Structure formats: C-alpha cells, structure tokens
Amino acid sequence: MTEVTGTARLRVRYAETDQMGVVYHGNYFVWFEIGRVEWLRQLGWSYRQLEADGIRLPVIEAACQYRLPARYDDELEIHTRGRLASALRVAFTYELRRVGDQQLLATARTVHVPLNPAGRPCRLPAALREKLS
Amino acid sequence: MTEVTGTARLRVRYAETDQMGVVYHGNYFVWFEIGRVEWLRQLGWSYRQLEADGIRLPVIEAACQYRLPARYDDELEIHTRGRLASALRVAFTYELRRVGDQQLLATARTVHVPLNPAGRPCRLPAALREKLS
Amino acid sequence: MTEVTGTARLRVRYAETDQMGVVYHGNYFVWFEIGRVEWLRQLGWSYRQLEADGIRLPVIEAACQYRLPARYDDELEIHTRGRLASALRVAFTYELRRVGDQQLLATARTVHVPLNPAGRPCRLPAALREKLS
Amino acid sequence: MTEVTGTARLRVRYAETDQMGVVYHGNYFVWFEIGRVEWLRQLGWSYRQLEADGIRLPVIEAACQYRLPARYDDELEIHTRGRLASALRVAFTYELRRVGDQQLLATARTVHVPLNPAGRPCRLPAALREKLS
Numbered sequence: 219m220t221e222v223t224g225t226a227r228l229r230v231r232y233a234e235t236d237q238m239g240v241v242y243h244g245n246y247f248v249w250f251e252i253g254r255v256e257w258l259r260q261l262g263w264s265y266r267q268l269e270a271d272g273i274r275l276p277v278i279e280a281a282c283q284y285r286l287p288a289r290y291d292d293e294l295e296i297h298t299r300g301r302l303a304s305a306l307r308v309a310f311t312y313e314l315r316r317v318g319d320q321q322l323l324a325t326a327r328t329v330h331v332p333l334n335p336a337g338r339p340c341r342l343p344a345a346l347r348e349k350l351s
Numbered sequence: 352m353t354e355v356t357g358t359a360r361l362r363v364r365y366a367e368t369d370q371m372g373v374v375y376h377g378n379y380f381v382w383f384e385i386g387r388v389e390w391l392r393q394l395g396w397s398y399r400q401l402e403a404d405g406i407r408l409p410v411i412e413a414a415c416q417y418r419l420p421a422r423y424d425d426e427l428e429i430h431t432r433g434r435l436a437s438a439l440r441v442a443f444t445y446e447l448r449r450v451g452d453q454q455l456l457a458t459a460r461t462v463h464v465p466l467n468p469a470g471r472p473c474r475l476p477a478a479l480r481e482k483l484s
Numbered sequence: 485m486t487e488v489t490g491t492a493r494l495r496v497r498y499a500e501t502d503q504m505g506v507v508y509h510g511n512y513f514v515w516f517e518i519g520r521v522e523w524l525r526q527l528g529w530s531y532r533q534l535e536a537d538g539i540r541l542p543v544i545e546a547a548c549q550y551r552l553p554a555r556y557d558d559e560l561e562i563h564t565r566g567r568l569a570s571a572l573r574v575a576f577t578y579e580l581r582r583v584g585d586q587q588l589l590a591t592a593r594t595v596h597v598p599l600n601p602a603g604r605p606c607r608l609p610a611a612l613r614e615k616l617s
Numbered sequence: 618m619t620e621v622t623g624t625a626r627l628r629v630r631y632a633e634t635d636q637m638g639v640v641y642h643g644n645y646f647v648w649f650e651i652g653r654v655e656w657l658r659q660l661g662w663s664y665r666q667l668e669a670d671g672i673r674l675p676v677i678e679a680a681c682q683y684r685l686p687a688r689y690d691d692e693l694e695i696h697t698r699g700r701l702a703s704a705l706r707v708a709f710t711y712e713l714r715r716v717g718d719q720q721l722l723a724t725a726r727t728v729h730v731p732l733n734p735a736g737r738p739c740r741l742p743a744a745l746r747e748k749l750s
Contacts, residue, residue, distance in 0.1 A: 247643035380510035
C-alpha cells in the first residue's frame, strides 16, 4: 500500500496555551486534524466535500508522545502520513516540528473508521482508496 | 414580562487558563451557555429537547465586561436572567461570581434568535413563551 | 490619533464547529486575538516580545455581532483596527469576512488595559505609542 | 504499589460538540484532566496547591480509545486510577462512562513527569508519594 505524506503549517495561538506557559496537551489533537485535512487536500480531496457526500471519519484511537513543549507564537509544521490500515480503517501518523530549527516536538497516531450516512462503517470512496493503494 | 433567574455552578478547568495565568477571555462564553442551559432546566425545559424538536437558539450578539480574573480551580456561580426581548428575540444577562467571597468577576449579555427546522426565525414554543411572559 | 489597520487570514477548523453545524460563537474571540497579534506584527511589534518585556494586555471588554455563520473549512479574513482609547486603554475593532465573496460575517470590539510586571495598569512602550498617535 | 481510584462527574457542554453531532475527540483530554484533579482531591491534595508549591505535572504521553460517542448534555463519570510508574513518572488510566446506563464510552491513559521550579524532573512530594506506595 502507498503511504502519502502531507505538510501543514500553523502558528500557536494564545488561546492554546495554559498557565504552565506552554500549549495545553489536548490542543495538539486539533492540530493533527489540520494535518489530516491538508493531507487530504494535497491528494485532491476535501474533507468538507467528503462530509457533504455523507461520509464521516470519526476517530476511534488517538495517541500522542510529547517531547518538547510548543509555545505561544511558535511556527509549527505537521507532517502527516495516511494509509488504509484495513478495508474499514484509516490510520494516520504525525510529526510536529518547529519551523525554525526543525526540532521534533511531538509524534502522534490516530485511527479512523469511515461511516456512511446511516452511521455504519464503510469503505472510503473508490477514487480515494485508489490513491492510497 | 416576567424575568426568570437561574443559577449554575462550575469549577475552572486547567484547559481554560492561558499563559497569563488566568482564564482565557473567550472561555467565559462557554460558561454563559451553561448558565442559559441551567436556566432553561430550572424552567422545566431542556435545550437538548428543544434542539430535538428542531428549534435552535443561535447567538446574534454577545458582550462581556471582565472585572476580576477567574483563576484555575476557582468555584464559580453564574446567575442568569432571560426574557423575551421581542417576538423573535431572547435576551440573557449574566453575573459571574466566585462562590467563596461572592466577588463579581464579570457581567455579560447575549441575544438569540430562535430558528425553526428550515433555518427561519421563529417564536419559541408557546409553553416556554408563557413561562416568560 | 492614528488608526492602524491589519489583516489576518485563517481557515475554520473542525474543532471550532459545534453540533449546530456552524462555528461556536465563543471561538470568534480566539480569531479576533489572532487579528490583534497580526496587527501588532504589521506595526513591527510582537505580542510575544511585549510579554517577554513584562507587559500584558488583558481584555476588559469584548463584544461581537454575529451576522452570518462561519462554517467548517471557510477561509476567513480579519480586518483589525487599533487605537489608544486613553492613556491606559487600547481599543480594537474587527471585521470578519469570508475570503471568497467578501461577505461580512461578524463585527466586534475589544478593550484592553496594559499591565506592567507588577500587575498595575501602565502605558504601552513609547515606541509603540508613537505608532498609534 | 497502591493504586488509588477517584471519580468525577461532568455534563457535556454545547461548546464541546462538533458538527458531527458528538463531542470532539480532543476534548476528552480536558475531561481526563478533571479526573486527575479530582483523584488528587480525594487523596487530600490539590493540584492548585501543588503548582503553588512549584511542582508541575506536564503530560508526556496521552492515548484514548473511543468506543461510543459522548453527546451534548450527557452526564458522564470519569473513573481515574493513578500510580507511580517509576521514581519520576506518574501514570493514570481512565474509564469514561455515561451515568444513566453505565455504558463505557472511552478508556484512556496519560503519563506525567513531575517538574520542579527549575523545570527539572523531580519526585513528587514525599507525603503524596506515600499515599501512592
């Protein structure tokens, strides 16, 4: 199976910090979602369109290793890789780096199940599956 | 018109603070929403049920005056008053106080338009309107 | 007094929506903060540096009028204007527009008090004040 | 080593949902933090006091399995277990259940390193360590 990589950039928002003076750990998952969406866009797909077509991609597993804290106003880069883990599972891995010095801040993984309009697990659209295999 | 008052309590979450060491100002609006929901519940209504019936209450105006910062782990009390501002407008005012010393931390106001399933402005259900007038 | 304008762009995140299918109203204030920070950057200042110098700019008033909902994946533009409202007050106004059709989604206003390292209201640094007057 | 269990309750907030109509997956980590804090409180400790004493407990690993979606206004229960995983590691596991039918919605795990005021890994205060061993 092919593994496709995508890159997204963002700047840390003040609202994303907590009183420890660094980014709150739960907010990293919002960034990984941005990574997935940009990964799809680089494949020529839009998650918005996927949802308009009735397909949703809820998360069934999420995990993150935090190595170095992200700080307010840092410019960050998310490198996302996605693949079909099985007929009914899509798995993504992420590397979060500071743009300036390419320091690795965190690595993460999420697993998703495509759901059809009836809320049942389903395959991804064929044209998207092809790009992944 | 009658003005009905409701009270809700909450404890400040770590995720709600920012690196200034106090609660991020945007998060207060999440608390005021809790105030509205508890206000409705004290009237014998559930916002969840209202939505299940196809009525939504989006915010068209929101304003807050911040007097004293809310801090992590503070126990807070929201006093909410709601009234029909017109046939198609519901207005709420809020007082946010620290439970311990009853210090007033913030006052706020939101205005809402009930929308029907078609997304058009509509009246609130009659039984709820009666409680407010 | 001079009024300086700045522009920031962002794309709506999935996490920013709620089950009404549009962006949660409290999240707009996170965007306006991005507007302020970019406004400062366009003046040649960095809010991060300002904080490193011991100056903070907490919000004492915030208000927003919501005209049209922002939706997931929308590309948005924030036009921010800032001015010294008095020796110890900085006031910002914001216009939030959709990039595609320049539709006005919301207007807003925030007022801030600069605080020195001791937590007392203070003037902004002279070099920044000059740019604003 | 002893494993201590604590329970916290919360009600799902509207702001915690996303346009899929369920709670956004990243928000579960905010709840698990509430679990940890209540777990500490049931041990007779306060995380706020711990921080006032200069000890912080940043997350270095976080993982969650999502089984059933949490929905707006659901009343939830978090069962938290904590233990010293090593001299310089504290590990927590969580079960998230719906109060009404005790359905298991998610299980999770976080690992933390206590940091002293200098930002170096350190042991937890002796009195707290004793309660955990």
